[in-house]
Amino acid sequence: MQHETVRLLTAYHPATTAETTDKERTLALLDQSDPWSRDMPVHLTASALIVHPPTRRVLLRWHARMQAWLQVGGHGDPGERDPLDVVLREAREETGLDDVTPWPDSAVRQVAVLPVPASATEPAHEHADLRFVLATATPEAARPEKPTAELRWLTLPEAFDLVTEPNLTEFLTRVGELFDQER
Template sequence: MLEGYRPRGEVEEADVSRIRDLLGSADDPFSREIPLHVTGSAVIVHDGRVLLRWHERQQAWLQVGGHGDPGETDPLAIALREGREETGLSDLTPRGDLLHAVIVPVPAKGAEPAHEHADLRYVLATARPEEARPEKPTAPLKWLALDEAIDAVSEDNLRETLRRVPERL
């Protein structure tokens, strides 16, 4: 899953090391039952713009993505499925391979304890941006120029992901 992937910088090197340890030790590294588990996400692009989704739990504009369904073991396939579900875009196509590997802390909510996502991030392209529709009213979508998107997000790790997007345009 991370074969050939080269982390950039000390923070990503540490994250990738932990993700590799997870992949080598967990029976199911995608299981939500373990405190660190793999997720797949993506920045959706069209004509130099990126699509962000409001995430109610984090109260922030983020990329699309999330957990694998039972039996899913391909983070790119997870990112594609989640991207389609969260945006209604049916024509999403990958732009290259893994863009960024990040461990993201997730706060506790209700009965769910705090945990971490080993988030594997990709770039997906659409030719039909006008067809983007939020999956629910509390998760609006917003197309932004790349520099506007970098300013709109609150997480440094997502800013770094967005800074890498031009490599795939």
């Protein structure tokens, strides 16, 4: 049952040529019996930038494996098929925020196919990441899920200074445009 993923991807209009290719690769995954399966060399993930619109801040999480400040998110649990359900669960688990909600709506805001380096437990692979924006009204309630997964609330200029991934820089730019539209 991947109709929700198909609907979200069909409604999404990529902003760049590279993103168009990533969207096509992601759509092709939906022909697989379980595009979320970690056993596949390319599989679906869902992530989000969590924002606090009144202060125009974003929440970044330190990812030790990637050695980078990134958005929250990750893999679907067995049986999960709706990317929005996946990202909401992941956001709650990784931040302790129980009030996260899609903002300003539940649309996909970026599609990126990204390399993931090998670890002691899995080979190198790729994530076909569907990205959303979530908002919280209680930023002070954010708590890291573990000591090595630090969280930081940042203004957009601070986030741009900290982020090293070009795809995340683009995502932050899109969030800035959303902030501007909501004024």
